[in-house]
Amino acid sequence: MHNVVISGTGLYTPANSISNEELVQSYNTWAQQFNAENAEAIERGELQAATESSAAFIEKASGIKSRFVMDKAGILDPQRMKPRLPERSNDEPSILCEMAVAAAKQALERAGKTAADIDAVIVACSNLPRAYPALAVEVQQALGIQGFGFDMNVACSSATFGIQTACNSVQLGQARAVLVVDPEICTGHLNFRDRDSHFIFGDACTAVVVERADLATSKHQFDVVSTKLLTQFSNNIRNNFGFLNRAAEEGIGQPDKLFVQEGRKVFREVCPMVAELIGAHLAENDIQVSDVKRFWLHQANLSMNHLIVRKLLGREASVQEAPVILDTYANTSSAGSVIAFHTYQDDLPKGALGVLSSFGAGYSIGSVILRKR
Numbered sequence: 001m002h003n004v005v006i007s008g009t010g011l012y013t014p015a016n017s018i019s020n021e022e023l024v025q026s027y028n029t030w031a032q033q034f035n036a037e038n039a040e041a042i043e044r045g046e047l048q049a050a051t052e053s054s055a056a057f058i059e060k061a062s063g064i065k066s067r068f069v070m071d072k073a074g075i076l077d078p079q080r081m082k083p084r085l086p087e088r089s090n091d092e093p094s095i096l097c098e099m100a101v102a103a104a105k106q107a108l109e110r111a112g113k114t115a116a117d118i119d120a121v122i123v124a125c126s127n128l129p130r131a132y133p134a135l136a137v138e139v140q141q142a143l144g145i146q147g148f149g150f151d152m153n154v155a156c157s158s159a160t161f162g163i164q165t166a167c168n169s170v171q172l173g174q175a176r177a178v179l180v181v182d183p184e185i186c187t188g189h190l191n192f193r194d195r196d197s198h199f200i201f202g203d204a205c206t207a208v209v210v211e212r213a214d215l216a217t218s219k220h221q222f223d224v225v226s227t228k229l230l231t232q233f234s235n236n237i238r239n240n241f242g243f244l245n246r247a248a249e250e251g252i253g254q255p256d257k258l259f260v261q262e263g264r265k266v267f268r269e270v271c272p273m274v275a276e277l278i279g280a281h282l283a284e285n286d287i288q289v290s291d292v293k294r295f296w297l298h299q300a301n302l303s304m305n306h307l308i309v310r311k312l313l314g315r316e317a318s319v320q321e322a323p324v325i326l327d328t329y330a331n332t333s334s335a336g337s338v339i340a341f342h343t344y345q346d347d348l349p350k351g352a353l354g355v356l357s358s359f360g361a362g363y364s365i366g367s368v369i370l371r372k373r
């Protein structure tokens, strides 16, 4: 069994950002139009009036102030309220592939590796662009990587599940190094006409090089001390989009074919599960919670992260201990915890311990214990 390190990380951030104020202005314009157009049906009680959204609520309830997006104009157009991302020919790189390549190149550079050093590509994310060919194989070709590639989806936990899968391959000698990429266009599955959730997501892509410790040369290495995963079925975060939709025409275009959640229930149920899993994982590795210098947590809701770390540490965590990126990125699904890891790692001293943790639909939870080399 080979020892494994994460030797480089990369991040692609879209050029445009939408503030809460801009998003709410667009939503409220749509809500007013909807109410005016449907005034009679609303009056007769056949339709429910749309209630206006508020930027102050969004920041207070979630900690989110803005989000990066792949297409700002389409989302903010009250007549459209979804990104406009034109189809591309089969001969052009897909948009998710472009994001993946940008993040991957940075991860390779930080790892001091080239395509020739990588034996596998795992694309791990919440939403894939098509049924096949696998996006990972397209990314593999775009980067000139030999070996194999495949896609996997465990919603917001895709990155940590991908990292564990990559670690297994490297430990077993099936690959010297594996590139794990998490391209997320979450705005593609977000219902911008749903007041409860229209503010939740943003777009981004992260990449991680997982490689054999004895081959790693970069200055950005973390030992992968241990990984631990957990899933437990829940309908509280769900998206029914799928290949059988066309076989049930009555459901096409319905709101359940986009992201839907019971936010309160998710909050209540997931926080204790995450704290318990990380606590148990550290205990299994004879690590005291107080020895962990940094928690790179999934970035969905600031209060969730505060609660999880409070449960673990028995006190409030500082922003150095549990860094926040959701204020400017919102929830970028699987990319979120890796953005935090990528952005807040270089200051850690040799030997410092950290936990990278994701949580989300499934439910799915991942914990990766890392030690700075």
Ligand code: COA
Residues within 6 Å of the ligand: 052, 053, 054, 055, 057, 058, 061, 062, 156, 195, 196, 197, 237, 261, 262, 263, 264, 266, 267, 300, 301, 304, 331, 333, 359, 360, 361
């Ligand atoms: N603007 C203004 N008011 C709003 C609003 C909006 N956009 N959306 C909801 N409200 C109102 C509700 O109508 C409700 O009003 P009421 O108390 O009069 O009934 C009130 O605000 C509280 O709504 P609620 O949905 O219970 O808010 P919340 O405090 O639970 O926050 C979330 C909502 C989504 C931010 C929060 O539940 C959350 O983040 N949950 C976890 C989500 C998560 O991590 N998901 C993982 C996805 S991968």
